[in-house]
Amino acid sequence: MGTAPVQRFPRSMRLKRRRLIKSLFDRSNPDVESVVTGNVRILYRFVPRSATGTVMPVQVGFAPGRCRNAVQRNRLRRCMREVWRTHQYLIDTQSFPSAESLILMILVRSPKQVEKLSKDIVQAMRSLGIKLNNYQEG
Numbered sequence: 001m002g003t004a005p006v007q008r009f010p011r012s013m014r015l016k017r018r019r020l021i022k023s024l025f026d027r028s029n030p031d032v033e034s035v036v037t038g039n040v041r042i043l044y045r046f047v048p049r050s051a052t053g054t055v056m057p058v059q060v061g062f063a064p065g066r067c068r069n070a071v072q073r074n075r076l077r078r079c080m081r082e083v084w085r086t087h088q089y090l091i092d093t094q095s096f097p098s099a100e101s102l103i104l105m106i107l108v109r110s111p112k113q114v115e116k117l118s119k120d121i122v123q124a125m126r127s128l129g130i131k132l133n134n135y136q137e138g
Contacts, residue, residue, distance in 0.1 A: 009081045012054045015061035015103055020047065024105050035127045038120035042128055044104035052101045057093040059101060060084060065108040079114055080106055083121045090122075090129045102132075 015021060024032055024043045031045040052059055062084075064076035084106065096102060106124075108117060 009085050010056075012056045013059055015059040015105065017051075017053070020051065020059070020103050021061060021105065023047070024103065033131070035124050035131060037124040037127060039109045039117065040120040040124045041107045041109070042104055042124050043107065044102060044128065046097075046100045047103055049099055049101045052103065054101075057096050057101055058088070058091065059103045061103075061105045063105060063107045065110060076108065076114070076117070079118065080108070080121060083118045084125070087122050087125055090125045091132060092129065095133070104128075 023029055024045065026032065029045070032043055033045065035042045035044075049055065062077050062080040064073050064080060067073035067076065091102075093102075106121060
């Protein structure tokens with residue numbers, strides 16, 4: 001009886017470059033847009049694929065907000081990554097321009113309940129998918 005292989009969040013999908021993260025929080029940057037659902041906010045923008053240093057169409061970062069300690073913060077970040085990994089199909093990457101990548105940060109304002117947090121992230125991802133489909137069509 002073998003066990004199923006553990007699926008992980010690929011390192012190439014992690015948003016780690018400070019320059020790209022700062023560009024998401026720059027209020028003077030008109031390219032940055034956001035989606036808000038419950039306690040979750042997703043900041044996103046398209047950048048040239050050469051700026052990301054990878055061929056992945058999406059790079060995502062997670063910010064769990066203020067936590068009591070590192071254990072809670074890391075647990076929330078793991079939960080956020082897992083919700084993203086299992087629901088990333090909601091964002092259709094096939095329609096993205098081949099020369100651009102989508103970078104985004106998932107922010108949590110008050111990380112009280114993990115169950116509600118995962119529902120909020122899924123709902124925000126649905127809204128983002130709809131918004132991106134409208135963006136690509138228009």
